[in-house]
Amino acid sequence: METSSDLNKPCPFNELEIDGIRQQFPILNRSTASGVPLAFLDNAASTQRPSSVIEAMEDCYIRYYANVHRGIHTLSEESTEAFEQSRQTIAQYINAADTKEIIFTSGATSSINLVARTWGDQNIGAEDVILTTIAEHHANIVPWQQLAGRTGCKIIFIPINADYTFDDQVVIDHLDRYQPKLFAFTAASNVLGTKTPVKRWVEWCEEQGIKTLIDASQLAPHEPLDTQSLNADFLVFGGHKMCGPTGIGILHGKRELLEEMPAFLGGGGMINRVTTTGFASAELPDKFEAGTPPIAEAIGLAAAAKFLNALDRERISKHESHLCQIADEGLRAMPGVEVIGPTHEQKGGIVSFSIRGVHAHDIAHELDQHGIAVRAGHHCTMPLHHYLKKTSTTRASFYLYNQVEEVSRFLEAVEKVQKRFSPSGRRRRKRNPG
Ligand SMILES: Cc1ncc(COP(=O)(O)O)c(C=O)c1O
Numbered sequence: 001m002e003t004s005s006d007l008n009k010p011c012p013f014n015e016l017e018i019d020g021i022r023q024q025f026p027i028l029n030r031s032t033a034s035g036v037p038l039a040f041l042d043n044a045a046s047t048q049r050p051s052s053v054i055e056a057m058e059d060c061y062i063r064y065y066a067n068v069h070r071g072i073h074t075l076s077e078e079s080t081e082a083f084e085q086s087r088q089t090i091a092q093y094i095n096a097a098d099t100k101e102i103i104f105t106s107g108a109t110s111s112i113n114l115v116a117r118t119w120g121d122q123n124i125g126a127e128d129v130i131l132t133t134i135a136e137h138h139a140n141i142v143p144w145q146q147l148a149g150r151t152g153c154k155i156i157f158i159p160i161n162a163d164y165t166f167d168d169q170v171v172i173d174h175l176d177r178y179q180p181k182l183f184a185f186t187a188a189s190n191v192l193g194t195k196t197p198v199k200r201w202v203e204w205c206e207e208q209g210i211k212t213l214i215d216a217s218q219l220a221p222h223e224p225l226d227t228q229s230l231n232a233d234f235l236v237f238g239g240h241k242m243c244g245p246t247g248i249g250i251l252h253g254k255r256e257l258l259e260e261m262p263a264f265l266g267g268g269g270m271i272n273r274v275t276t277t278g279f280a281s282a283e284l285p286d287k288f289e290a291g292t293p294p295i296a297e298a299i300g301l302a303a304a305a306k307f308l309n310a311l312d313r314e315r316i317s318k319h320e321s322h323l324c325q326i327a328d329e330g331l332r333a334m335p336g337v338e339v340i341g342p343t344h345e346q347k348g349g350i351v352s353f354s355i356r357g358v359h360a361h362d363i364a365h366e367l368d369q370h371g372i373a374v375r376a377g378h379h380c381t382m383p384l385h386h387y388l389k390k391t392s393t394t395r396a397s398f399y400l401y402n403q404v405e406e407v408s409r410f411l412e413a414v415e416k417v418q419k420r421f422s423p424s425g426r427r428r429r430k431r432n433p434g
Contacts, residue, residue: 013319015403021311022401024050036371039406044190044218044350044397045375046240049304053243056303057296068295069269069286083295086302087285090250093305094235095226098255100284104293107249108217109139111236112184114251114288115213116143118261119234123211124181126152131180131210133158133166133196134387135189138380140215144184156180157383164192164342168200175204182211187219191379191395192340193324193347195219202232211257217241221399222320222348224313227252239297244304248297251288258284265290316400320349323398323407327351330411336422337414340393349398352379355414357423360392363414366421367394370413372406 013021022028025048032038040048060082066075068083091099105111120143124130130144134157144155156178161167175183183205188195198214205212213234216225221242227235234257239248253261263270263281267290272280281287325344328351331337336356341347355363364376376394378385385391396410 013315018319018401018403022403024052024307025401026051028401032368032371032373034369034371036369039370039372039402039409041396041398041402041406041410042373042375043221043399043402044241044379044395046246047221047243047399048401049243049245049300050307052307053245053300053303057245057300060296060299065296067292079295082299083293086298089302089305090298093225093309094220094250094252095228096252097228101227101252101255101258103251103253103258103285103288104298105236105249105251105288106247106294107238107240108215108236109238109249111234111249111251112139112213112215113143114264115234115236115253116147118264118288119211119257120144120147120182121150122260122262124151124153128153129178129180130155131158131174131178131183131185132156133185134160135192135194135384136184136186136381137190137215137217138382139217140184140186140213141383153181154178158185159387160192160194164194164340165346166194166196168197171201172204175208175210179208180210182213184213184215186215186217188222188348188350189341189381189384190218190350191352191381191384191393192342193350193352194342195346195348198232199230202230206231218348218350221308223317233257239301239304242301242304243307244301245294245297248294248301250301255284258288263287263290267291269293311400319400320398320402323402323404324349324351326404326407327396327398327410330407331414334415334418336418340388340390350395351397352393352395353414354390354393355418355422358417358421360394362421363394363417366417367410367413370409370416372396372410372413374410 027048030038064075064078066079068080087102088099091102148155158174187198202212212232214232216235216237220237233254235252237250240246270282270287270290272282328344331339331353338354340352360376364374367374374394374396377392
């Protein structure tokens, strides 16, 4: 385990290496509206894209774009080839057993909705329970609530400990007590940063015949994913949080499950045959990809996966963890500042916090004046905020291109906000003017 003295050790990436990475992200060179250099710490919402992703999409549009799968002409064949090659790249990125298990969707949200509307409608009844956690994004709550509205099933939420981690025994008790049909949980919370032991929890579910859905939105950008080793029934993530384009996401499902599931959206591309009286669905993966798919976006996502794979993922993870540790420990040392999340060893590169007496939106606005982009609000986790008795929090989230210098600027700016706005800061200033 690292200690605060590790902060003095050299960062897992040296500055030159980070500079090399940053040069591939043109947007990072810009300033904010206040004319200050940008420190982009809003990566849990969406990351930036390297030139290779932008160029791959541009290349598609400039050289060979056409609709896929349908045309018998050169451009359509080239587009189809690049599109299907992208599916293979993503299959390799997450070590899928079969390329047909990769379904292109428009994001993690639509992937979960797909499962709820197909597998859920087919398998869930009024007597059934869906288990999830209190730390989920709305994307992994609302589709199940909608399913409950259609079927009458129950949704049970696993609570978190006071230190913002999960207790294995509580999970075991919930699995035993409720015997859920599905356990849908996040691999890493987008607010607390808390990681869940995905493999272990999936194993327990498997022993009891409980299906699993992993929301890997906050893990896929940061760590290599091995779907064969994790062995979850479904796993979802979006492209825009891992250097890829918006409008593309992945549903990975076990082939036998996907084959049993009915089609979701109906239309072109997802059928084998249509008559005036009905239709027969296409084979996987087309069955779940009705209409014109996100072609350039799939190509861009594959470029993002290649970009990430070309880097040393373990060192990147350490680098993000290092930044997180500096931010986390720095915030905890400030009077009136509360970190909402476990200590850095238990989480990914996310630090959410509040300053006593200061609204999260005001903090984010003030930080923006210093060129620092963070997010404020409920982060699409209203049930979690309600559980924590908070209306909103401010979140800094780090990625591979962030620098120690940016974290230092962030901490200095937070300290200024704390001193200027919070009641304790104002009191201290009055006693000690100037
Ligand atoms: C944990 C988590 N799940 C799901 C989502 C939704 O992802 P998408 O934008 O790909 O639909 C997000 C996005 O913020 C997230 O952080």
